[in-house]
Amino acid sequence: MRYEETQPPILTLATGPVDAYSQVLRALSRPVLYDYDPAFLGFYESVVEKLRSALRTRHMPVILHGEPVLALEAGAASLIGRKDVVLNLVSGVYGAGFGFWAKRYCAELLEIRVPFDEVIDPARVAEMLKARPDITIVSVCHHDTPSGTINPVKEIGRIAAGHGAYLLVDAVSSFGGMDIDPDTCQADLFVTGPNKCLGCPPGLSLVGVIPRAWEKMKKNPDAPRDSILSILDWEYAWRRDRPFPFTPSVAEINGLDAALDLYLAEGPERVWERHALSAQACRAGVLAMGLRLWPADERTASPTTTAIRIPESIEDAALRAAVRARYGVVFSAGRGETLGKLLRIGHMGPTAQPIYAVMAVAALGGALNTLGSSVDVGAGVAAALEVINAAPAIARPNP
Ligand SMILES: *Cc1c(COP(=O)(O)O)cnc(C)c1O
Secondary structure (H helix, E strand, C coil), X not given: CCHHHHCCCCEECCCCCCCCCHHHHHHHCCCCCCCCCHHHHHHHHHHHHHHHHHHCCCCCCEEECCCCHHHHHHHHHHHCCCCCEEEEEECCHHHHHHHHHHHHHCCEEEEEECCCCCCCCHHHHHHHHHHCCCCCEEEEECEECCCCEECCHXXXXXXXXXXXXXXXXXXXXXXXXXXXXXXXXXXXXXXXXCCCCCCCCCCCEEEEECHHHHHHHHHCCCCCCCCCCCCHHHCCCCCCCCCCCCCXXXXXXXXXXXXXXXXXXXXXXXXXXXXXXXXXXHHHHHHHCCCCECCCCHHHECCCEEEEECCCCCCHHHHHHHHHHHHCEECEECCHHHCCCEEEEECCHXXXXXXXXXXXXXXXXXXXXXXXXXXXXXXXXXXXXXXXXXXXXXXXXXX
């Protein structure tokens, strides 16, 4: 291994886990309290209450103590009973992955699948629900991160609600970076995490649950209890007078507390704005260099991830290695089916700053040129700056 590869990069523009806010890093070093200390019991309740505000819901959410895949699997195990017919919507790697869990628990798994550079058409969901009135649960990934595309989850939510189906939404890499919350998409279970747009390290799952979903999970005899996969065990754990099913991740809760303070103080709308502007500047720069975005339709491109097709004649790993070696910048690779076909630039939490989009464009174009392409880096940087200059100045959170 070369010396530089043993050293952290200068700038991580990955699509998660992301760099953490410095306030979060400082909060992680707060004293580790005993979980039954009255100070911690009250603190835990206050953090869940802050999370409730951030999720813009009336209902107390649940924190599970493992990174968000835990809540996705726990959600499948808890909500889906052996009589349920599940309609899983697949426009990418995470949507497809949820199907594997759903299949384990349901009577029948149906899927609508589109190419991974496209998104789900709500009209097809409506047709499918009409053709199969026995569908009881719909599952969808809002932002399928390995494709950098956004599914129209609010429309899907309206359609599922009209049918009376339960809706499970994976909003892990969109919540906190754009306008999405459990109520606006009518989700029964809304799974997200702190390690994407909230700017925390990985280690927790954040789950919005509505009363109807609690009832459904309680009626499911196979829903995990006394288990790491249980959501039910945690229903009242937020209350200072109730026990924890097991020891919560104290340090991660300290970090989440700081992240929620930042998010609520800056104002969600302003946070979303700097995500959107960073992505817009990045896309403009990429296109001005003659590269192609991964999403077939730019209107479906995520405000938290820019996915770019790897040009013919360039090898994905060599490109990312050149970006890192020459400039100390890290991008994400594709995953599963998209691995090798695209690279991804994250605009999440502390990295959702327009100037980082300019740096990303320069690093990408510069590295392509070292590998024998001839892209116009100057045009890319100019295009990104033009987008930023045309927007009202963005207030920067103070590190
Ligand atoms: C990051 C992410 C998750 C969590 O899974 P990882 O183990 O961190 O990959 C789940 N769903 C989506 C859409 C994500 O982006």
